[in-house]
Amino acid sequence: MEFRSHMKRALDEARAAADRGEVPIGAVIVSPDGAEVAAAGNRTREMNDPTAHAEILALRAACAAAGSERLPGHDIYVTLEPCAMCAAAMAAARIRRIYYGAADPKSGGVAHGARVFTHPQAHHVPEVYDGIAADEAARLLREFFASRRGSGAGD
């Protein structure tokens, strides 16, 4: 199934983020013809940028490559339910479909909390498919935080 291979790539980005000491979340953007046009992992610490979530970095890269602030017909694959910031950015970019892995009751903004797409202020509403490879996405996060606690790094 094609969407599984794109999510596998997003999970690779999440693992690479963990190796950099970042919260392991990854995202991939796929063009209407099925090509992966951007892939990114979380880099908030490295970049000292609270907006440098995997989704935002992928959206910015895909827009730069397309020469457009909108990505009609493009889909995003992300390992964790997007937060309100990332969900609103996806609406602004006119993303067609969002495939995400694990639910995020603590910080999510799609199925939890702000539920960004349920308000008329979201001028575009992507289709949302959740629970794709959710177990692996959640496992990466769990292991990351467990290893940080073990090393006394804290958070």
Place this chain on the structure above:
Amino acid sequence: MEFRSHMKRALDEARAAADRGEVPIGAVIVSPDGAEVAAAGNRTREMNDPTAHAEILALRAACAAAGSERLPGHDIYVTLEPCAMCAAAMAAARIRRIYYGAADPKSGGVAHGARVFTHPQAHHVPEVYDGIAADEAARLLREFFASRRGSGAGD
């Protein structure tokens, strides 16, 4: 009053954005000691970046200058009610106070729609002060869109 002078600077950024053909919204970030550490106007078109709202650009610049993904004790002045993306980014950056100008029933995410700070998924809730120089902020937006309609530029 100090907050009026910071908002005046944000309005200058909004006017400069209009001169570049961008929707006229401006933002300024002020450090705990009262210094303006970042100022930006909207650049979504120029940068082909749907996340390049004035607030996001100012947050990123202030974080880069501070060498931190968090800005405790910092305040942001923005000419229009922030959207859900920008509001969530301000929470992530631990902004202390948000001063904004005009309300934005159409796209706002603070007092309208997603109301980002009203959910437990916002892990930090800034103090919010609205209606600062709202008339001038709204006038800039009105004139910008009227002139675009007049020129047939459309939107």
